[in-house]
Amino acid sequence: MKDSDVEVPAIQLRGVRKTFRLSEDRNAKTVLALDGIDLTIRKGEFLTIIGPSGCGKTTLLRIMASLEQHDEGEVIVEGEPVSEPGIRRAMVFQTFGLFPWKTVIDNVTFPLTVRKFPADEARNTAMKHIRRVGLERFVDAYPHQLSGGMQQRVGLARALSTGADILLMDEPFGAIDAQTRELMQEELLRIWDEERKTVIFITHDLDEAVLLADRVLLMSRGPGRVRELIDVDLPHPRFEYDVRGHENFAKVRGHIWQQLRNDLVQQREEEAS
């Protein structure tokens, strides 16, 4: 697994830097959002990204999705530098991003429809993934008729049906109630266990970060940088035992919290002075 020389990494970031202008004005002040990001994400790895708010984790993910352009550095997906969204990557959005005028099935087939897949093939693929997330009874429902958890299941089914082998998930369970979230974490682990897609998953929930990840990327802010990469040594499949009760869980969680806490305290002191 560690032999990254042999296997082409899923995503590689080299010296990625990103600044934002504070307004549309050309001469407006700029803010350095990300600086010197070097990161290699292995194929089939589940990477979670956590950090204080404003550390640029969403920007980083959007750069990996090519939805945002970086100013310097390189983004390499499966060995090739990219600058446009591609079919090997699929995004799952925090606010689900479902089209209100499309039914569940039409939302899920959408990525295939725009790629001109034959209708029945698109439908079969979509149905397979709709069944996997347990929504076969709701294929003809509209998003507003579904709960948040169900809507995100549609979002997940849509990303899966693209056939992409890299899933980019931007706080996908952030807008979902706590109990449903636990259930969905379990479902996601199950799906990941079946397909071993590369998953890059942003969260602000410490438990979630540790529970899901092979590695946790801890970021710091001002500008956003990689602070630490932490291996999570917890056996798979994780949906089969009480991960939170495992001693390594507490150890890793404690370690990350310590770092995060330092950052937060420091940040508060800076803001106060």
Place this chain on the structure above:
Amino acid sequence: MLANLKKPSLYLPLLSLVIVFGGWELVGRSINPLLFSPPSVVAAEFVELYRSGVLIEAAQVTMRALFLGYAMAVIVGVPFGVVMGAFDRFGDILQPYLYAIFATPRVVLVPLIVVWFGIGFEARLFLVFFWSAIAISANTAQGVRHARPDLVEVARSFRVTRLQLARHVLIPGAIPFVLAGLRIGAERAIVGVIIGEMFLQIVGLGGVIQQGSSELVPAQMLVAVVIIASAGTLIVTALDMLERRFQNWKGA
């Protein structure tokens, strides 16, 4: 409260109609018949005007200008609005003029319209078409411009072409706005046609009102008023219902 607004019940509106008509009848009987008429007299007048064929002819004249002008407004207004919304600069340039025209009372332009189009059918058609088209364009443009950025991004992440973006995201997203434009445009169209009939050539239902006024037959005026009000309510309510059906398309 909100639930009531969403599903209007028939009970209260009917009750209010009974009370209003009842009150009208009572008050109407006690007023000089040259100034006002109770519903019973209006109803009798309606039957007479209907039998004589005056009403049918007037309604036809009105409806012809109304529907033709409105149809033209929809056909021109929607695509124009799409273009305005899709090309920001174009929209920015036109916007102040559209708002100015939209905000100007049409009556002040009537003399100018007479100079351009005369006082006949064309002038009335213009009165219906122009303001209605502006309302439809402005709303459509707003709908296209206010496409939800999150959904545009979703589409981009799946590598849509410009055409696919328009078809799957921009146009469906604009539909609630277009429908609002169609409703406002219909209101404008109805007012436009009546203005034309009352202040240009005295014809149609607007003409029936003017005639009733000059001949001091309030019942005749009221017949036309009731017909215009009913037709207007019907059209606007129908469009309003259509608009509600698409409410869900606006938000997540």
